[in-house]
Amino acid sequence: MPDALETMQALIEEISKHNYHYYTLDEPTISDAEWDALYAKLMELEAETGVVLPHSPTQRIGGELLKGFEPHKHLARLWSLDKAQNHEDLMAWHTRAQKLVNDYNAKHPDEPLPPLSFVVELKFDGLTLNLTYDGGELVQAATRGNGQVGEGILAQVKTIKSVPLRIPYTEGILEVQGEGIMNLSVLEKYNETAAEPLKNARNAAAGALRNLNPKVTAERRLNAYFYNVGYSDNVQFRDHREMVEFLRANQFRVSPLVEFLDSIESVEEELQRIASMRNTFDFLIDGLVVKINDMRTREVLGYTDKFPRWAVAYKFEAEEAVTTLLGVQWNVGRTGKVTPLARVEPVDIAGVTVQNCTLNNMDDIARKNLTHALGSLIYIRRSNDVIPEILGKVTEDADGQEITAPSVCPSCGHTLELRGAHLFCPNRLDCRPQLVGRIAHFASRDAMDIETFSEKTAEQLYDELSVRDPSDLYDLKFDDLVKLDRFGTKKAENLLAALEKSKTPDLASFLFALGIPNTGKTTTKELADHYRSLDKLMEATAEELMTLPDIGGIVADSIVRFFQDPAMRRSIERMLAAGVTPIAEEAPAAVDESNPFFGKTVVLTGTLTTMSRDDAAKRLEKLGAKVTGSVSKKTDIVIAGESAGSKLTKAQEFGIRIIDDEQELIRLLGE
Incomplete structure (x- = not known):
């Protein structure tokens, strides 16, 4: 043996x-x-x-058919990118970055950041992959998900032969990001013998990687390119060039085009050059990515709530095509808004087959000269991943059939109301798409986060178990669920367990789940942080609400009307009676200025065992500390966990106070 x-x-x-x-x-x-x-x-x-x-x-x-995708929490957040679509957008991004660098250098003349330099890379149009290696072994692969939690797809990713199962780097844990794609030549060859030809390379790759049968993934012969080390408990890089060389040295397939440039003018020239050759690649790209090269500069610039300040996605100009307008379908959303959706003769734009286009309302239809356009030739445009829009008719003639707005709801038959430019169905208590949409929204990830739930589940529960309101979900019984089509014992048990787990949401998520008109996640978070009580918010007046930042008269009136509505109050009361208990975060306590971290600049490095570095950073900030990512002479304290690397060495060189005993840290945090 x-x-x-x-x-x-x-x-x-x-x-x-x-x-x-x-x-x-x-x-x-x-x-x-x-x-x-x-x-x-x-x-x-x-x-x-x-x-x-x-x-x-x-x-x-590819092995056995998998039962489902398990959630996977990324060690480091996967960020989205802000977008630039023209010269002005790109220069605005550069101006913001340069100002931040200038401000930093003015305050740190002893350690200035270097002049800005850049890297330009291809923006692959596939499915984002986040691979985890431990001791050199591939131990997990996940989708991007919401950036913090994705879905584990290790079995599927293992079928991609350009993904190394083992790498030379064996000194710790590593997260590497890339893009799973299907080459256009592979797609063409696949479709020659496929019983069901695939429409486009992007959907082919995404569908294969999210298929529960890894053998299907293997048949698609996917490829992958890698561009970032998102997390490491040991290795660090001075700049992006070092990171790319590290990826190459560890046998990852790196983009065939990575350009390093010293000025924003050179960047813009390179963007135009690559944009002109986008159709020569054997894979889809939907733009280019511009990043600042220096890693210390990236740390200083940091992030907004959504994007890194040190990178921007340069999106290609929209592509246009001519096709025939076949018909207009009117759809009802969860708020009752009735919107038109145009059906067009299928046409290919940048590798994507387009069959539907957005139309906002009858004013939009008239403005684009589409009132008499059914059966006529029209211009359509697809910009990035957005659903295509109709630009207008090819001719000025009224040579098509007329598009007319409905007078009654296409779903429930109730007379429609015109509010501003939009049509609404006021029958919110007995209109199927409104109720299904409200239930699906209530269960969604950013709301109550009821696992295994989908819009199809909401439709099935509406049709077969008379679920008409989110509060009805908490009355569901195992014996009723198990009888449903596609529900078996396990699915019924999983749904009931997910409903039980959802009963202790944070107040902001609960408010978002209710679907208060004219409010989104930002507004509901602001309401939760201010009132910290559902009862207090429900009794708030419009005048009180308007004293909060970013809440104007329309939003304040929407919130008051929502909580005064007897049907909404009844729904909330039923949820509370079923055990739903929204939890408000505690108000920040006054900082004790005598604690050892107050006013100190602290750097965390290495791996902590009793808490994550994010948790430690939050606790330190509550105590009045400023947590930064790099060690300098202005750093007061370095907290070093296991496998601390160069930051610890630098702290020792500067004679900075080091806390390397985790129990001592816990004691100092006052826990």
Whole structure:
């Protein structure tokens, strides 16, 4: 057995080496027949010994059908990117970044940031992947999800042969981000024999990676490119060039186009050059990414609530096409708004087949000269990932059939009301799409976060169990659920468990889940932070509400009317009676200025075992500390966990106070 295991290990290393040259470098080192012989020998030994090593290439082929996707919490947040679509947007981003650098340098003349330099990369149009390596072994792969929690898709990602199952870097935990794609040539070849041809490469890749059968993923022959190390408990980089070299050295497939430039003018020239050749690549890209090269500058610039300040996505100009307007369908949303959706003759734009286009209302239809356009040729435009819009008719003639607005709700038949430019169905208590939409919104991730719930679930519960209001969800019984089509014992148990788990939401999420008109997540968070009590908010007057920042008269009136509505109050009372208990965060306590962290600049490095670094940072900030990402002479304290690296070394060189005993940290935090 030991000899067989050694032989298997040697075969794995040899096959992995040849795979790296073939799939990552596009430089085959042996013939297909020679590779097949090595692979067959490995499979033979695995069958004889009954042992399959975790990084064996035989594990890429896809195993059993999976039961579902498990949530995976990323070690570091995966950020979205702010967008620039023209010269003005790009220069505005650059001006903001330069101002932040200038401000920092004025305050830190001893340690100024370097002049801005940039990197330009392709923005792949596929599915974001976040891979986790521990000790060099691939242990998890996940989708982006909401940036903090994604779905585990390790079995699917293992089928991508350009993804290394083992890497040379073995000194700790690593998260690497990239994009799973389907090459256009592969899509074309796949469709030659496919029973159901795939529409476009982006959906083909995303659908394959989110398919519960990894064998389907393997059949799509996906590829992956990597561009970022999102988390490491050890390795650090001076700039993006070092990071790219690290990725290459660890056998990741890096973008074929990574350009380093010293001025924003050079960046703009490069953007125009690459945009002109976008259709020459064997994969879809939907833009380019511009990043500041220097890592210390990135730390100083930091992040907004949504985006890093040190990067921007330069989106390509929208693409246009001509097609025929076939019809207009009127749809009802959860707020009762009735909006038109145009159906057009299918047309391909940038690799995507377009069949539907947005129209806002009858004013929009008239403004675009579409009142008599059914059956006529029209211009449509697809911009980035947005649903395409109609720009107008090809001719000025009224040569088509007339588009007319409905007078009654297309779902429930109730007479519609015109409010401003939009039509609304006022029958909010007995109009199916409104009620289904309200229930689905209530259960969504940013609201009550009821796992396993979807809009299809809401429709099924509405149709078969007469669920008409979110409060009805908490009356569901196992015996009723288990009888439903596609529901079995496990799904029924999972839904009931998820409903039970949802009963202790934070107040902001509960308010968002209620679907108060004219309020979003930002407003409901502001309401929760100010009132910290559902009862107090429900009794608030419009005048009180308007004293809060960003809440004007229309929003204040919407909130008051919502909580005065007997149906809404009845719904809330039923939820509370069922055990739903919204929890308000405690008001921040006055900071004790005598605590050892008050007014101190603190840096966290390494891995903490009793809490995450994010938790530690929040606790320190509550005590009046300023938590930063880099060590300088102005740093007062460095908290060093396990596997602390260069930040600890720098702190020692500067003679900065170091706390490397976690129990001591807990004591100082007052816990």
